[in-house]
Amino acid sequence: xxxxxxxxxxxxxxxxxxxxxxxxxxxxxxxxxxxxxxxxxxxxxxxxxxxxxxxxxxxxxxxxxxxxxxxxxxxxxxxxxxxxxxxxxxxxxxxxxxxxxxxxxxxxxxxxxxxxxxxxxxxxxxxxxxxxxxxxxxxxxxxxxxxxxxxxxxxxxxxxxxxxxxxxxxxxxxxxxxxxxxxxxxxxxxxxxxxxxxxxxxxxxxxxxxxxxxxxxxxxxxxxxxxxxxxxxxxxxxxxxxxxxxxxxxxxxxxxxxxxxxxxxxxxxxxxxxxxxxxxxxxxx
Numbered sequence: 444x445x446x447x448x449x450x451x452x453x454x455x456x457x458x459x460x461x462x463x464x465x466x467x468x469x470x471x472x473x474x475x476x477x478x479x480x481x482x483x484x485x486x487x488x489x490x491x492x493x494x495x496x497x498x499x500x501x502x503x504x505x506x507x508x509x510x511x512x513x514x515x516x517x518x519x520x521x522x523x524x525x526x527x528x529x530x531x532x533x534x535x536x537x538x539x540x541x542x543x544x545x546x547x548x549x550x551x552x553x554x555x556x557x558x559x560x561x562x563x564x565x566x567x568x569x570x571x572x573x574x575x576x577x578x579x580x581x582x583x584x585x586x587x588x589x590x591x592x593x594x595x596x597x598x599x600x601x602x603x604x605x606x607x608x609x610x611x612x613x614x615x616x617x618x619x620x621x622x623x624x625x626x627x628x629x630x631x632x633x634x635x636x637x638x639x640x641x642x643x644x645x646x647x648x649x650x651x652x653x654x655x656x657x658x659x660x661x662x663x664x665x666x667x668x669x670x671x672x673x674x675x676x677x678x679x680x681x682x683x684x685x686x687x688x689x690x691x692x693x694x695x696x697x698x699x700x701x702x703x704x705x706x707x708x709x710x711x712x713x714x715x716x717x718x719x720x721x722x723x724x725x726x727x728x
Contacts, residue, residue, distance in 0.1 A: 447666070447667045447669075447670040447671060450663040450664070450666050450667045451663065451664070451667050451676065451679045453659055453660075453663050454659065454660045454661075454663035454664045454667070454679070454680070455679055455680065455682045455683065455686065456659075456686065457655050457656050457658075457659030457660035457663065458656045458660035458661070458664075458680060458683050458686075459656075459682075459683050459685075459686025459687045459689075459690060460651070460655045460656050460686075460687075460690060461479075461652060461655075461656035461660070461687070462525060462530045462533060462534050462687045462690075462691065463530060463687060463690040463691050463694050463695060464648045464649075464651050464652050464655070464656070465522050465525055465648075465652065466525060466530060466691065466695055467648045467694065467695070468641075468645040468648035468649050468652070469642075469645055470638075470641055470645055470649070471522075471523065471526070471636070472518075472519050472520065472521070472522030472523025472524070472525070472526070473519050473522075473523070473627065473630060473631050473634060473636055473638060474631075474636065474638040474641060474649075475518070475522040475649065475652060476515060476518035476519040476522055476627050477624070477627045477628065477631055477638035477639075478638065478641075478649035478650070478652060478653060479518060479649070479652040479653045479656070479657055480514075480515065480518065480620060480623045480624035480627050480653070480657075481624055481653065482649075482650055482652070482653020482654060482657065483616075483620045483624075483653045483654075483657035483658060483661070483662075484617070484620040484621040484623070484624040486653070486654070486658060487613060487616045487617040487620050487621075487658070487662070488617045488620075488621060490613055490617070491613040491614065491616075491617040494613060496611050496613040496614050496617075497614070497617065498610075498614045498615070498617060498618040500610075503605060503610050503614060503615070503618060504618055506601055506604070506605055507605070507615065507618035507619045507622050508622045509597075509601060510597075510598050510601040510602060510605075510619045510622070510623075511618070511619045511620070511621070511622025511623035511624075511625070511626055512622065512623070512626045513594045513595070513597045513598040513601070514594070514595075514598045514619060514620075514622075514623040514661075515623040515624075515626035515627040515630065516590075516591070516594040516626075517591045517592075517594040517595040517598060518591075518623075518627070519627060519630065520587045520588070520590045520591035520594065521533065521537050521587070521588060521591035523587050524536075524537070524583075524584045524585075524587035524588040524591065525584075526584075527580075527581045527583045527584030527587065528579055528580040528581060528584030528585065528588065529579030529580070529691075529697065529699075529700075530687050530688055530690075530691040530695070530697070531579065531684060531687070531688040531691070531699045531700065532574050532575075532579045532580035532584065532585070532588075533580070533584060533588050534683050534684040534687045534688070535569075535570045535571075535572075535574045535684040535706060536570065536574045536580065536585055536588035536589055536592065537588045537589075537591050537592050537595070538566075538570060538592070538677075538680050538681050538683050538684060538710070539567060539570055539589065539592040540592040540593070540595040540596040540599065540677055540680075541563050541566060541567075541596075541674055541677035541678040541680065541681055541713075542563045542564075542566070542567045543592065543593060543596035544596045544599055544600055544672075544673045544674040544677050545560055545562075545563040545674035545678070546560075546563075547596065547600055547673075547674075548600070548672050548673060548674045549674075558716065561716060562678050562713045562716035563674065563678055563713060564713070565709055565710075565712050565713035565716065566678055566681035566709065566710045566712070566713025567681075567713070568709050568713075569681070569684075569705070569706040569708065569709025569710035569712075569713065570681065570684065570706065570710060571706075572705055572706030572709065574588075577700060579700070595677070596673075596677070598619075599664070599668070599673040599676065599677050600673050602615060602619070602665050602668050602673070603668045603672065603673040603676075606665065606668040606669040607668075607669065612662065612665055612666045612669075615665055616661075616662050616665050619665075620657075664676050664677075664679075664680070678713060678716075681710040681713050682710060684706065684710060685710060
């Protein structure tokens with residue numbers, strides 16, 4: 444398996460742990476986002492410094508600020524939605540961002556639209572099945588998840604642009620994660636919350652949020668953005684509801700509702716089609 448495809452496989456497994464870990468931490472969405480970004484930014488900054496890949500370009504820093512704001516909004520909104528929706532429904536809605544990314548890229552490129560949109564459509568059909576009221580989504584939870592999806596699409600589209608222009612994985616991630624951490628800190632201060640003040644039992648889960656789904660998930664996806672369109676990279680994440688629901692069942696004792704079974708099958712089909720398109724294109728080239 445080629446490195447970018449392997450990175451996507453690792454990413455899918457890693458991001459599937461985010462919702463269960465946030466549930467186990469038992470904190471509000473802003474606090475969960477703050478800790479995830481704190482750990483992620485510190486580790487990527489340390490790695491970038493060690494490899495002498497700290498961002499220096501003004502253009503990279505400016506775009507990273509925008510991407511970081513969107514990433515912080517994505518995490519805060521999504522983690523908050525988990526307080527009003529089940530893991531299956533919340534993750535099912537939030538991974539609508541591949542559809543948004545596919546539409547944006549198709550409008551910009553005006554080519555290779557059919558397979559890309561078909562993959563996104565099938566995946567989102569599965570997402571819709573996972574996002575029904577009987578899956579446990581309240582109107583507020585659904586709205587928060589959908590807003591988080593829109594923010595994530597913008598974040599990945601900016602990342603694709605910067606990676607194609609030559610920004611290394613560490614240059615981009617260290618800049619955007621740090622910008623996102625600063626944005627989440629400002630937001631927490633505005634709400635007069637103290638995200639660093641959490642119960643001791645929550646800290647291991649919050650640190651794990653910054654290591655597993657952040658470094659193993661988002662960083663691997665940002666690596667793949669140099670090779671594949673944002674819609675392809677994010678469509679692979681449509682497998683997340685399946686993995687997250689399974690982990691919630693194993694770790695939280697909350698099995699997914701029957702609607703999750705056909706929904707997971709459709710999301711898997713959409714993700715497979717997106718990856719197949721990529722491998723077929725690379726073979727032709």
